[in-house]
Amino acid sequence: MRARTRALVPILLDNLIWVLLFLTVVAFSLLAGRFLTVENLLNILVHSAVLGIMVIGQSFTLVTGNFDLSAESNIGLIAVIGAFLLTASGEPSNGSGLMLNPVLTILVMLGLGFLIGEINGLLITRMKMNNFVVTLSMMIIVRGLAFLVTQGKTVTNLPASFKLLGNGSLGPVPISVIVVLVAFLLASVLTRHTRFGRNLYAVGGNRDAALASGIDPDRRIRQAYLISGALAAFAAWIELGRLGVGATRIGEGMIFEVQAAAVIGGISLFGGRGTMIGALGGVLLLSSINSGLNLMRVSGFAIDMVRGVVILAAMLIDAQKARYKAPAGGIVRSPSGGKA
């Protein structure tokens, strides 16, 4: 009997996020009448879209053993600049008056995302700076720039064609849902089945060994930050469509949720471990909890606390993996600070 349990436990722990998600969905289906409807499930996916894209970007850097705290400010600055370029000047639009073509605007936004990612990557690899410190500084600077662009004003009257990605639908399915699911699929293929992806894991798992086997860790880390920057731009595009306005506070405080989703989904903060599909599970779990608590009419004040407790519980269970698994996994790297 004992032996059986032993065999079952690792399987459950390896797919822990899906077990938790299943239990959460079952619990809310029983507790809140309208939870298990197509409409609500689509709704959960819509609310997962922006978070999901951000989590993909963060997972790329986390796999190499690096944080990107600046992501939450990147989405804010890029969203505000995008909205600013698109719209008329003065009240009520508060734009630049350039009325730039949406396609051009999207290219500018992507370019900006790449630029911020490249600066992060260069500072970390060339100047040998700690990734936490670099992206923390960038987070503060970039948010400051977002306030500067519009002097804190909200930009409105975005063109409908630009908003399509965030608020349009294909038949009954919102476009943003399709986009985020495809993005997770692509990211999963890229990380699991290409040399580039395997190199990222190698760099995060053991940088010196990766270097010895002919991988250029610095180059891979820079590329991970480029991806994170570009995806922040992409997330900004979706968010602008969903909200319909460009506000300087877009994304503020979001980084905690992004990190929590990635880590609950099994992405290690030390690098080299976790999958994109797992991270998707983390995103869905957080969004389901949000939606379920809302449907149950739990006070908005209580939702934050419940979410914190759920994250903590998930992490507690996750940490117990180490006790049931062989040390080959190399997870027991002592609970010390973020890896440089």
Place this chain on the structure above:
Amino acid sequence: MKGLRARTKTTKAIPFLLNNMIWFLLVAIVLFFTLTTRNFLTTGNFINILFNASVLGVLVIGQSFTLLTGNFDLSAESTLGLCGLLGIFFITRAGPPLYGSGWMLSPVLSLVIIHAVGLAIGWVNGVLITKMKVNNFVVTLAMLITIRGLTLLVNNGQTAYSVSTAYNWLGLGKAGPIPVPVIVFLLLFILGNIIMARTPFGRELYAIGANRNAALASGVRPESRIIQVYMVSGLLAAFAGWMLSARLTNAMSSMGKGMIFEVFAAAVIGGVSLKGGQGSLIGALGGVLLLTTIGTGLNLMNVSVYWIQAIRGFIILIAMIIEAQKVRYSTPAAVGAARSGVRPSS
């Protein structure tokens, strides 16, 4: 490195400059503001800077203790918020205009409770990290979210107001011309520095942060020390909560939100390593003063609030770029000495 051998003089000067970089930067910033703003170099403004630095300073002391052991405490900003709100909540009347609990506890009892709450939060953090083996970043991140949620729940998001002069003393009291929080936070820095640099407890923290296994082998108990530093951090966060809510004479449920980034920036600019085992509280004090001086100076210059955040970010980044160059110029021996942190000069 070959080119450097010829310039022995430069190579000697550079480590000295880099090791005391924070103070040179601070002097440079003070000079800059003195030249560009008329009212900067006055006693009143100097005290004002220290006053503005006090809450951040107290949080940085707590954070430095956990950072020394190689651990983060992200939850400190939420602990500050919860304890600051509870401190006022317990002692005030219910309903408008003060929005307290109506329990009317005595301020002393209320303060005892909130510091116990801070200690308890720290203990939970420490136990989860050491006994349950959960990553410290994750534990304190989850605590940050949980405690902020709890803070919203306590008063349903309503701001509580304090009319107790006894409670407000830590924020608004004065000893002669000097505000009480200034004296208290400087005393705490001195006390913290003595504990870190001159007691076995402090040396053990450096040892754990530098090499946990070596520390364990030499008879240090890393787990109990880590629980203790989290309790120190929780206690000081509660104290900072009292200080801030007493200064504002009210407590919003969002009090302290986002502050943790500034705490990290100050500690790291001041030379406290995120990897543990390196840095001193005196350096961290320099970091606190640098950030606060920049904020206060830019305010005096009438710089738009929209610029201040971006400029501060740039200065943090520049300080960190300079800091990172230490590694290139300091000899391994110098790194080792800085690591032990027991040099009388530091």
